[in-house]
Amino acid sequence: MTTITKQKCSRKRNKYSNKKNKNAHGGSNNEYWGYHLILDCSHCDIPKISDGNNIKNFIKELVSRIDMKAFGEIIIQRFALEDDNKAGYSLVQLIETSSITGHFVELNGDAYIDIFSCKQYDQELAKEIVTKYFNPQKIRSTYLTRQA
Numbered sequence: 001m002t003t004i005t006k007q008k009c010s011r012k013r014n015k016y017s018n019k020k021n022k023n024a025h026g027g028s029n030n031e032y033w034g035y036h037l038i039l040d041c042s043h044c045d046i047p048k049i050s051d052g053n054n055i056k057n058f059i060k061e062l063v064s065r066i067d068m069k070a071f072g073e074i075i076i077q078r079f080a081l082e083d084d085n086k087a088g089y090s091l092v093q094l095i096e097t098s099s100i101t102g103h104f105v106e107l108n109g110d111a112y113i114d115i116f117s118c119k120q121y122d123q124e125l126a127k128e129i130v131t132k133y134f135n136p137q138k139i140r141s142t143y144l145t146r147q148a
Contacts, residue, residue, distance in 0.1 A: 034098070034118045034146030037126055041111040041136035048134050049104035049111055052076050052089060058133035059093050059100065065129060066121040068095040079103075104134075111136065116146075 048054050055076055063070050071094040080086035088104040095117060102113040111134055115126055123143055130139065 031120070032145035032147045034116060035120050036144040036146055037115040037121075037123045038142040038144070039111070039113040039115075039127065039130060040140040040142075041113065041130060041134060041138070042109070042140075043137040044104070044109040044111050044134040046106060046109045049088065049109060050106050052078075054133060055089055055091055055102075055104070058129065059091060061133075062100065062115075062126060062129045063093065063095060066115070066126055068097065068100075068117065068119065068121065070094070071096050109136075 056074060059074050060070075062068075075092045076089055078088065079090050080088070084107050086105065088106040090103045091101065093100045097117040097119040100113070100115050102111060104111045111130075113130060115121065115123075123141070127139055127141065130136065
């Protein structure tokens, strides 16, 4: 049986926010509804992205240091084992304000990590933690603000 839990997101301003915008109904809000950091990491250390315990430690530190609250246990599973170009661990960590997901490609060391939350967070700190655990040669970062 699937359990669906609704979580409310606060529009309270915090230290990472200085944006004002109009919401979809024309009213003024202090911030956007959601914040989405997309990290495309190339040539990470393959032993580090191939280690489920390292990935678990990464997500625990990330959640704590960007001031999120984990909702349930992290899901870490190796996928696409029939295709060397895609094989590697994937992760999903629900957080009270949305989710953190990722996929790690063992063939070339690439990693794709998404942090989506309606609570703002320090994106530079998130990148520092990714670097600490996976040592990518390059990180391409995309930051989206979400508002329906």
